[in-house]
Each structure stands twice: as C-alpha cells, then as structure tokens.
C-alpha cells in the first residue's frame with residue numbers, strides 16, 4: 001500500500017507555493033461544459049480529484065490539451081452525451097456539479113450520486129430544491145440522479161434552508177443560461193463561490209452578488225471561450241500554516257490571498273503564532289509555546305470545517321485544554337482514534353472535541369480516513385518524535401498537490417513509499433498531449 005514515512009521533530013523553514021483551489025477547480029471544470037469554445041484555465045491543481053473530473057469530461061467527448069503543468073485548454077463544444085461511466089462519477093463528491101452544468105447546457109442530466117469523504121449523511125436536497133425552482137424535475141434511483149427540464153430551465157427564486165456551498169454553486173451554474181432572473185437566497189459565501197461566478201462571468205454570464213448571501217443570475221444567451229486563472233487554495237495554505245504552528249520554524253507561504261486566510265490567521269495569532277500578511281503571501285513563525293484556544297467551525301467567513309482536523313492536531317501542542325466545536329458536519333472526528341495512537345489526549349462528545357495539550361506526540365503507524373484528516377495525520381507525524389507511517393494516502397492526494405515535495409523543501413523528513421501493487425497507486429499528473 002502507498003504510504004508516507006515521516007521522521008518527525010524537525011522545524012519547518014523556507015518557502016512554499018500554494019496551488020490553485022481544489023474546491024474552485026472541481027466546480028469550474030464541470031462548468032466548462034456550458035461553454036462553446038476553448039477555455040484556457042490556469043492554476044489548476046495537480047490532484048487526483050481534478051484528474052478524475054477531466055477523465056469524466058473526456059469520456060463525454062471533451063477535448064483537453066495540456067499547455068503546461070497547471071494550465072489546460074478544455075473544449076466541450078463537441079460534447080453530446082449527458083452521462084459518463086458510473087464508476088468514475090461515484091468516486092468524487094464534486095461530480096454533483098455535472099448535474100447543474102448538464103442541465104444548463106442540455107436541459108437534462110444523468111449523474112451518479114456523489115461520493116467523497118465520509119462525514120456522516122451528505123444530502124443533496126437543497127441542490128434538488130434549486131433545480132426544481134428552475135423548472136427541472138429530479139428523480140434519484142439506483143444510485144443515480146436523473147434531472148430533466150422538458151420545457152427548458154427558466155429563472156426562479158430559491159431560499160436555501162441550510163447554507164450549502166455545493167447547492168449554491170450548482171444552482172448558480174444551472175441558472176447561468178436559463179432565461180430570466182434567478183435569485184439564490186441564504187447563499188454560501190466561500191471564496192470558491194466568487195471564483196466560479198468570476199469564471200462564468202468572464203465567459204459571458206451575468207452573475208451578481210457572489211460572496212454575499214443573495215446571488216442574482218440573469219440568464220445569458222450563451223457562453224464563449226476565454227482565459228481564466230483559478231484562485232489559490234485557502235485550505236492548502238491553512239494546512240501549511242498549521243504545520244508551521246505545530247512543528248515550529250518560519251515559512252513564507254506564497255501565492256495566497258491573505259484576506260481568505262483571515263479566519264485561520266486570527267486563530268493562530270490567538271495561539272501565539274506570528275502571522276504577517278504580505279501582498280500575495282503570509283509569513284508564519286512559531287518560536288514560543290502555543291496557547292490554548294476554542295474554535296467553532298462555521299461557513300465562510302467563519303473558521304472552515306475543512307481546517308478542523310488540522311487545528312485539532314495543532315492544539316495538541318498547545319498548553320492547556322482547548323475546545324473545538326464542529327458545526328457543519330455531523331461526523332468529522334473519525335480521525336481522532338488515529339491521533340490517540342500517537343499519545344493524543346482528545347475526548348469527543350458529539351460535535352465537540354476536548355483537546356489536552358501533550359508534552360510530545362510519538363510516531364506510530366496511522367491511516368488517513370479522509371482528505372483533511374489525512375493532512376492532519378501528516379502534521380502529527382511532522383511534530384512527533386520518531387517514525388510515523390501514514391497509510392491510505394490516496395485520500396490526501398485527492399486534494400494536496402505534491403505534499404511530500406513541498407514539505408521536503410521546508411526541511412521535513414518525509415518520503416513517499418509507492419507500492420506498485422496498490423490499485424490506488426498512480427501518479428495524478430496528466431501526460432502532455
């Protein structure tokens with residue numbers, strides 16, 4: 001099985017470049033389905049979720065050309081199929097964006113129920129509510145979502161009962177080409193929502209208010225090709241910030257939008273970490289003991305749920321008892337048992353974790369149980385004494401580009417041990433064609 005071997009206890013020093021945002025890329029790539037012409041997209045992260053989506057688009061008839069490591073030309077003009085292999089679609093959460101994009105382009109969609117990380121129940125009722133408001137009927141059966149707007153989609157109003165990133169983006173996509181005005185109320189406000197709106201607007205859409213809780217979409221006649229660069233990944237940047245806080249050292253984290261990191265920066269400052277905002281970078285330094293804090297995850301601009309495992313792991317190095325409350329997902333503490341193998345003192349009660357700072361974590365064989373939990377396992381290994389083996393790293397490769405190379409460049413002793421017999425073992429890079 002592929003795994004990482006980490007010999008922990010070394011501080012991190014140097015510079016790291018953050019890749020394009022996963023959760024923007026996995027929406028923008030399906031959105032190219034609605035564009036007539038070539039979309040040149042820059043700053044695409046080299047991660048396996050992106051590779052999967054590109055394979056899905058190719059199966060549907062898209063032409064994809066690699067321009068350089070992080071830039072692709074995607075042309076979906078020739079796509080005439082509304083479905084792709086079930087096995088590819090069900091592996092990834094973001095395949096649900098194919099529903100909005102296909103409905104927008106063809107007025108019908110056939111997409112596998114989304115997979116992705118297991119945090120308990122992950123419903124899509126708010127997506128369906130939105131598609132219904134635009135005139136589509138939606139049926140879920142045999143693990144598939146079938147959506148159809150027999151008379152075409154038309155603008156409508158939808159009030160989201162829960163603040164959902166996926167539903168906001170999916171409804172925005174479906175509405176882009178629907179005649180009339182669509183209003184999404186109680187919309188999510190994450191940076192990747194603004195990025196998707198900016199992408200669609202740069203291709204000819206008319207979407208206003210993204211980044212606020214009311215988004216208005218005025219149906220565009222058509223979208224035409226163009227150039228777009230994806231924003232830097234807020235969560236990847238936050239993960240490196242936590243790694244420096246936990247392991248110590250000084251790191252310049254480049255290619256970030258400091259404003260997007262405020263929610264993480266402020267918490268780290270409260271813990272005694274020095275964080276300096278620069279133009280497109282943050283300088284993070286930890287040279288004194290960490291202080292305990294309380295954290296509650298919330299939709300943006302609150303503290304991101306996708307940083308919860310990383311902050312919990314960092315708090316193991318703080319003096320005193322910290323309390324973390326997970327308010328977005330029902331079940332996002334499965335990784336805690338792995339940390340306990342390293343000597344962590346954490347008690348979980350429902351949505352709350354009580355974390356007691358420990359003198360030292362000790363290396364152990366541990367496993368990633370989802371993407372962000374996997375990143376937290378790496379952080380734990382970096383600040384533990386002795387050797388840590390992290391298994392199930394395919395979860396981590398879903399969302400972190402070259403995590404091993406990036407940490408090695410910061411002085412960490414981490415290596416990738418590839419197992420050619422592991423069915424999940426394959427490089428995520430696309431061949432240049």
Ligand code: EPU
Nearest residue numbers: 023094122123124125126127162164165166306328329371
């Ligand atoms: N929800 C509903 N009904 C819906 C949709 C969501 O009840 O129709 C609930 C969920 O059960 C959850 C809450 O609303 O309690 C928020 O879910 P949301 O829809 O915002 O999550 P998502 O779109 O499925 C995206 C990210 C996740 C991230 C969440 C929250 C992608 C592909 N995934 O998921 O990212 O945790 O937003 O910010 O964008 C990750 O990157 O590791 C990751 C899991």
